[in-house]
Amino acid sequence: xxxxxxxxxxxxxxxxxxxxxxxxxxxxxxxxxxxxxxxxxxxxxxxxxxxxxxxxxxxxxxxxxxxxxxxxxxxxxxxxxxxxxxxxxxxxxxxxxxxxxxxxxxxxx
Numbered sequence: 001x002x003x004x005x006x007x008x009x010x011x012x013x014x015x016x017x018x019x020x021x022x023x024x025x026x027x028x029x030x031x032x033x034x035x036x037x038x039x040x041x042x043x044x045x046x047x048x049x050x051x052x053x054x055x056x057x058x059x060x061x062x063x064x065x066x067x068x069x070x071x072x073x074x075x076x077x078x079x080x081x082x083x084x085x086x087x088x089x090x091x092x093x094x095x096x097x098x099x100x101x102x103x104x105x106x107x108x109x
Contacts, residue, residue, distance in 0.1 A: 003053060003055070004050045004053055004063075007050060007053055007061060007063050007081070008049070008050050008063075010061075010081040011045060011050075011063065011065070011079055011081050011086060012045060012046065013081070014081035014082060014083075014084075014085055014086035015042070015045040015046070015079075015081075015086040017084060017085055017086070018084065018085040018086070019038070019041065019042070019045070019085065019086050019088050020082075020085045020086065020087050020088065021038070021041075021088045022087060022088060022089050022090075024089065024090050025088045025089060025090045025091050028090050028091055028092050029041070029091050029092075033093075034092060034093050036069060036075060036091050036092070036093070037069070037070070040067075040069030040070060040075055040091075041075070041077055041088060041091050043067060043068065043069065044065055044066070044067020044068065044069070044075050044077050044091075045065065045067070045077065045079070045086065047067055047068070048065040048066050048067030048068075048075075048077070049065065049066055049067075049104075050063050050064070050065060050066075051064050051065070051066045051076075051103070051104045051105075052064040054078075057080065059080050059087070059089065060080050060082070060087075061080065061081070062078060062079060062080035062087075062089060063078070063079065063080075064076055064077070064078050065077045065078075065079065066094075066103055066104060073093060074093065074094055074103045075091060075092070075093060075094075076091065076092055076093075076094045076103070077090070077091045078090045078091075
């Protein structure tokens with residue numbers, strides 16, 4: 001659990017510096033059925049919690065955050081903290097068929 005706190009601290013610190021939205025994140029955020037704003041992503045970064053930690057990700061240590069957007073809708077954000085910025089890899093509305101009711105655990109199929 002200490003590792004999750006550590007990556008969360010790094011995510012929040014990097015996010016305060018700058019957020020770099022990778023092309024995949026922009027495509028996912030701008031889908032008509034999602035329309036996730038950068039304000040929603042920032043809110044999730046500042047107030048969300050880690051639901052998965054990807055220590056050995058090829059893009060560097062990254063994680064999946066769960067946060068709330070407009071009208072309290074749940075949002076997942078995959079991001080990776082760097083020295084000068086937070087790389088936002090993707091952001092999406094989690095599918096209730098693929099996640100537990102609290103959107104914190106993947107449903108096994």
